[in-house]
Amino acid sequence: MEHDPALPDLSQEADQLKTVLNKEGFRFTSQRQKILDLFQAAALGHHLSAEEIHQQLLDQGEKISFSTIYRALHVMVRLSLLQELELAEGRKYYELNTPFMDQHHHLVCVHCGAVKEFEDATMAQVGSSESAARGFSLLNCQFTVYGICPSCQPLLG
Amino acid sequence: MEHDPALPDLSQEADQLKTVLNKEGFRFTSQRQKILDLFQAAALGHHLSAEEIHQQLLDQGEKISFSTIYRALHVMVRLSLLQELELAEGRKYYELNTPFMDQHHHLVCVHCGAVKEFEDATMAQVGSSESAARGFSLLNCQFTVYGICPSCQPLLG
DNA sequence: GGGATTATTGAAAATCATTTTCGCTATTCA
């Protein structure tokens, strides 16, 4: 079957995931592909939790266990396909990883949990220089700003 | 009993905690004072978890339940006496709160958990301007840099 | 000071996200 060059090359994406996995001794599975697909289909600025991944796959008729989801997330973080975020209470969130200099940061409403993203090159600079100054090898930076969003402000003091 | 002006005025510190608590309808208790004392006695740059608070109080002969510790931490965060930190895996850490413009940030070794603090006024500026730009009322910022510390680097690739 | 009111405590049980166990299945590779 030919591939229409006007459409996204999904079969090649699959090949790419397989390549990345196999390079480190992991196996390609349909579950891992489906999870990665969710991230690639997600709206910009939308962060996914294990719970939401499970629900989205259920919604599209895929049955998958939480253990598989958690294992896949860990593998993809280790392969730098995903980034783990400590946005707010209780659970972890994940998003597609981006090159270090392109990383964005987060503004979180502590009342309703709304998240806004913003970019600022200062963060990467400060992170680089601070880690260099102390001999750390830098992995990534997270700048999280907590506040009350405009919709929640009237509801409080 | 007179107070020796050459010694730290611990009774006044207690009064201060009582005042802050009562102002918001909370009661002063010896447990809350002992927990706050641990933070005031802790080395600069040392962050305490509920587990460590429990252990330190045990070590000094004080019996206290985890429920009390968690409740005290929540109250003191609400009163801005403490700040909650999402430094690394699994558990939360706490430290004495500082005025917004004096806040420091953290460099964390993902291998051994070592934490280094650093100050950088840029963070507060970026946090303020980003939250203002989106109409958020700013509560606080956390800039966390993850990496591998110098002692752990030889142990890995 | 003493007593009523009710926030706080401790112990135990409950939650809840995440991890582990284990028998079975599917991927990799020769």
Added chain:
DNA sequence: TGAATAGCGAAAATGATTTTCAATAATCCC
């Protein structure tokens, strides 16, 4: 294609944190 074994699902386990509830103690008023 077949052996070796990584990965899967289901269920049990974990571990930090939260809740429940009866007993205790801080605050307030007299």
